[in-house]
């Protein structure tokens with residue numbers, strides 16, 4: 001059985017007990033959603049429709065508001081979303097050729113099964129799997145694609161349904177997570193530890209924006225709660241669906257915001273720390289991207305949608 005052909009369900013979770021990815025019960029989820037909705041400063045940036053909501057957004061740092069305002073009209077077009085679905089679709093029969101995004105998911109799955117994979121697309125610079133676009137025949141082999149860059153300040157993330165990230169910290173960066181397509185759950189933690197208290201759970205839909213800074217909401221886990229096409233998510237899971245969520249991320253290093261702060265290189269966007277899903281200890285990952293937007297957009301534009 002090829003990984004590209006079907007999903008590989010994880011071990012069954014405890015019934016009624018905490019489940020992947022957040023390891024919380026239904027009652028805890030209800031409480032954390034309420035807690036998230038009442039958090040101050042607000043976890044989400046949007047047009048306030050009540051005085052309370054307005055007051056909770058007052059203490060969001062100006063540098064964050066500036067990023068959010070600049071992103072507020074960003075949307076993926078209908079054809080971009082449809083072409084992404086085509087490239088994420090699992091094979092319908094063994095041996096069928098899959099699209100570029102599914103191919104990258106399978107490559108990432110081979111190297112790390114501690115959590116289901118997602119795809120980082122660098123909006124500037126290069127991605128690790130850019131070469132697959134030519135190798136798999138999506139683009140003409142007119143360019144040599146070296147290994148991807150790290151630390152792109154602007155990233156598109158593609159979250160296959162039921163896939164999730166580890167708990168990770170964005171260190172001392174200031175940034176936004178702006179939902180472009182589908183649906184994304186974000187759990188915010190007090191600090192970077194497997195057992196860290198959870199500050200709140202929120203669901204982002206297109207046009208909604210979460211944020212983070214050195215002092216607020218820097219540690220989170222992201223999950224796409226859409227229909228994965230069967231199986232139960234967890235380590236070793238790969239979905240059997242083309243549904244996905246997409247988010248646009250910006251990370252500014254301390255020296256790049258208007259606010260003066262520490263300029264420690266170890267806290268820049270070149271590397272973020274995370275908690276390993278298997279050993280529950282802290283590790284660091286270089287923020288390499290899987291693809292570059294310039295390559296992906298050319299592939300999407302050349303994708304027949306009929």
Ligand SMILES: [Fe+2]
Nearest residue numbers: 168170220222
């Ligand atoms: Fe993140």
